[in-house]
Amino acid sequence: MADRPGAPGTEEEAVNRTRAAILAWFDRHGRHDLPWQHPATPYRVWVSEVMLQQTQVATVVPYFHRFMRRFPSPRALADAPQEEVLALWAGLGYYARARNLHRAAQHIRDQYGGELPADLDALEALPGIGRSTAGAIHSLGQGRRAVILDGNVKRVLARWHAVDGWPGRTAVARRLWALAEHYTPAHRCADYNQAMMDLGATVCTRRTPRCHECPLQARCAGHASGRPEAWPTPKPKRRRPLRQTRMLILQHGDRVLLQRRPPSGVWGGLWSLPEAAVDADPKSAAAALGLKVDQAGHWPPLRHAFSHFELDIHPIHLRVSGAGQAVKESDTLWQSIHDTGARAVAAPVARLLERLREYTP
């Protein structure tokens, strides 16, 4: 036997109580006096949303007033020269968005008779309007039910449901959109959406959420965990991998063995020191070059940063004897340590050779 919708104890009844708690919080603590709320026309909501994509409310407010005074309608915006639109945007940054706004206004003038379309897909097709901005215009400006998921709402939902994973990943975003869809009501949808944005902006803040002020505290998995600030999962740091190598400073009298690197790849074509695995026996590496090690000493490691990885260089200084067959190769030579500037070498190799020169009388 199916439960009646909204009957006590059902899932839907629980969702309705949650929505009621959010709306009650909004009535008391939400933001009701934002400039674009009076009146909340589709055009004003659109412009405010685009401005708010990149900037905080306090900064946006004066820009919004100036923009509306100069471009009171989509048609006024469409008819203006792009240069003038950009001039009123100056200081907000992300000027591609002002250009998109201008282009979209011209679409609205030419295709929709100067009024924003009341269709969600048509809104989303306009340049600079994605799924969330379209939802905001549709709900806040057009009084329809539509789901939004901006940065504030993402944070609230990710904490509330302890959604793991960076929201930039498709699978995580899908889960958050599904949660947003699940809770968004048909009744008072605009207030609900505004409430979620306000909650994220004023209570469920990134670093130090004010959980004691939150209507969702009792239901919130993030709060229950004791570490609500752990959500949303931060964007994975493009932490450059750290690699290790051994560089062999093979010194024979006042000369040092240099090898030319392959033409492509790291330090392509430059002269460098022979390399070996860090855990390899340097004596056998020298032996492979036909050299006998008389004396060995470890030098402190160097860290070198490339664009896509970091390299810890573990130098070992080896005084060697024996001619070595290595010099027969065209990409290997014995270089005087007093004249290492004659060869093109990578920066860390140059530092090592400099150090070698200092330590050799």
Added chain:
DNA sequence: AAACCGGGGCG
């Protein structure tokens, strides 16, 4: 100094 932010564009 680094993280953040919605949408667009690219491979």
Added chain:
DNA sequence: CGCCCAGGTTT
């Protein structure tokens, strides 16, 4: 899909 970008603000 995953990745990068724009630029001013927050932390």
